Amino acid sequence: MAMTSAISLLWPEGEAKQNLAPEAAVFDDLHLQEIFAAVCAPVPDFALADWYHAFPGKSMVIRHRQAILRDLLQPSIRSAWTIFTQRMQTLRRQLGRAQKLYHDRQRQRVFLDAIGSYQTIFSSLADALTAAKPRSRALCTVLEGLIHELQAPQRQEMHNTARELRQELDTMRYDLQISGSHVSLWRECLQRNVDEEIAHTFSRFLAAPSGEENAREEQEIGQMDLDPVQARVLDAIAELFPELFARLAAFYQRWAQPNPQAATDTVPALRIARYPFVFVPLLHWERELQFYLAFLEFLSPLEATGLPSCVPELCEEEKHTHADGAYDLALAARLRQEQQENPVLNDIDLHGSERILLVSGPNQGGKTTYARCFGQLHYLAGIGLPVPAQQAQLFVCDAIYTHFERREDAESERSKLEADLLRLRHDLERATPRSIFVLNELFHSTTLDDARFLSQELLKRLRHLDPLVLWVSFLDELSRCGADVVSILSMVDSKEEDKRTFRLLRKPADGLAHALSLARKYGLDYPQLLARIAHASPSS
């Protein structure tokens, strides 16, 4: 059964856990950094960031993850794991406090309870999962592993011993006497009960209507450390029942004593692996599932406002990629928080011999957002997560390369261009026909002529390599270069030409036409302007 424990919920069997991290630039350009930071923020203990930054680029991995994801989208399965993690987090905090208790016997007692809690949490998970009936092979295997461990003789024995000890400790009674500054204890309890005597004697008088009741003082749960007297009382009790407390100590030694050699894990959530009573594979599974669950939690408030998300279908053979009702996830999260609004949804489509989406149109029209959306869809699909769209069939790419125009501008124009081109060449060398490029306003700061030249050259190279490309450019003539290029236009309102709709549609780029109509509107086109000037200067 070693295989069962070794199963990973992120990497299918046989796959090496490769760390294929794309460049930081990709995360920044596509605003994925924002998204993953928001996803990880509520669960820092699980240290998930590295996993979001690893891009497998293989459909086998994606399918493995999607199967698990589909199971997790079942409310009963999702809640089983969510509840489990909530309880485990509480338990982790309790163990953290318990570890710091200075009094040995108290610590042993508290750990006894913690182990009982762990057992309950563990078996509740197994019960909930059994009832929920997962379909993915991975989660079924996990469930088998859980049940196997629960039934293992050692764990059963631990469970039974713990229960017995708790029972005996809870029902243990002794007599305690305080006389001046001396405390005495006896194993046997006297019979007399003064409370009962008083209650019984005066029961012949009827109860008064409850007016001023002294509030019962609750034992403070916060301060757990024993005060000096409680500590000595506990030691004295141990003297009264030496055998019971010896068993308690032995139990602690066996099941709760952390291994001093064990290195402290860098991942905080995994640190409790050093306790013998913890089933370590479950810790790892819990953490791996947070990869999915944390992301689903992040999507939750957006879905509540009506924004769609879906598990995409995968296109492997054909170079086909499609999404309906898609949006930039980072933008959506920001808009929701700042303005309580939703972004506009758009469609994306490349099929047949189409390879390049050429996006043009007026400034601030949503082109960059569209480009980011394109990138995000393929990235999220590529790591096996749901994508921000109503429905999608996305191309399985092996890598994503982004080139977004930077506005930093400290260096000179020339050295900046050099650096950009160098980077471009580097990417083109590494890329394959199964890669994706997202280019945004390249060569923006060079002259028009230079930009034309460079763009035409780049186009040639891209055609040669044959990846999928989304290219935002003001050079709309590129869109008329061939059947493999599709023109996408960011639209303005038909009535108010100033107003952006943030809708991007397949349309021939009309380039100058927009500028012309704008000029006409302000009376600045040739005929009107001429007339106005002529009118203004009557006789000169």
Added chain:
Amino acid sequence: MLPHLLDPEKSLAAFPASAQEQHLVEDLGLAPLFTAMAEDDDERREIVERVILRWRCRDAATLRYRQEALTDLSAQPERAEAIFAIAQNSLDLPGQSHQFLLFSKSPSRRLRANTVLMQELLRQLQALRDLGSKEETFHSDALRKLFSRLQQEIDEGFLQAAQEALAALQLDEGVRSAAGADAAGRCVPEALHGGIGNQGWLGKLWRAQHEDAGFSIADRDEAGQTALGKLREQLLTQTAQVLDDAVARVLQFFRLLRDELHFYLAAITLQQKLHQQGLSCCLPEVQEGGGLLGATGLYSPLLPLRGESTVTNDIDARHTPLIIITGANRGGKSTLLRAIGISQLWAESGLYSFAKTMHTSLCQGIFSHFQQEEDAKLQHGKFAEELQRMQDIVPELRARSLVLFNESFAATNEQEGSEIARQITLALRDAGVRIIFVTHLYSFAKNLFDKEGEKILFLRASAEPEAQRFQLLPGAPQASSFAREIYQKIF
């Protein structure tokens, strides 16, 4: 154990006020009566009002129960005062010196205070019990049963058990308790065994027993001493609450006893005042159903309390539920109406009536509909107000309710007023309600007199010479209210 002085099964409680109460008090002018009964004692006044207005007897048995208790206490006023004094003293005990400790959060302080208090209360209980074992016995069920219960419950067994429990609460030498441990290894006290200073054989046994384990806290160990104190308080928490409760129960008994006695003592006070003026009170014969009003020597106690001379009247309305009173202005009509109302209230409360003899039956609610003062706000016409007032009463009426009308529905012309009065009166009468109607609506009275004269009692205030003034005798309604005479005299 409860005093049960006012009802064999129930105790005095906070009964909810009824909507019509205030009207009754104002219309019948009850305030001076309550003052005379309670004098300066606000508590006593409140209780008297509460019982008379909200807790009158529902049945004949309870009524006899109260009448007998009243008779008993009237016949032995010193003993009545003695019972009252014991109850009041017991209730005053917490106020003396220990009070702030009783509300202390510290269990040991409360235990100490309550142990002393309980000793006192036990003494008071014995004193009370002993009051009932003298030569002269009580005759009423209420008092006989109270003292027989006291004999039974405050017996040697009880006193001994109480003393033993209190003795166990002498904690100065030390305290011993059973205990367990909670999930964090902290000591959790269970049943308290008691103080080890117990002088009996049990205490000696405890002191001789050698401990199985133990430790001491040094005097100079401040943290340790504080923690030790805290543990000690924990040991005593449960017990302190149990004793708090026991003390509250005993005080509750004394409180009810005193409050219920307030009622009778107030009644006796009034009776004595009237007796000093030569006026008699009688225990009325009260039936549950059927039997209607009959009284001799009936008077309104408001007059003697004001220092005015009193006129008595005889009424025989035993065959009719409807009495109509007409006659000269200032002829004593309203006074008689009030007299009937007041005596009925007192009778139903289990007290005496202000008459030489009185026969009546229990009514399901007593209501007054008196002519209103000018409405200062002039929101509605006076007549509309009268009708509204009637409206308010109707939902509470039952068969055998009693309604007292004083010059009602006169705030319009006589024809209209008479018709309305007739309709309302007959409707109520046919539904079984008893009515006493003072009116000068001649058409109303005459009409009824002509149609159903035999079934109705008509009383008339006379304008005869002074000696017979305020006497109302059976007589037909007369047309004139002597306004003509007065007019002719002047013009």
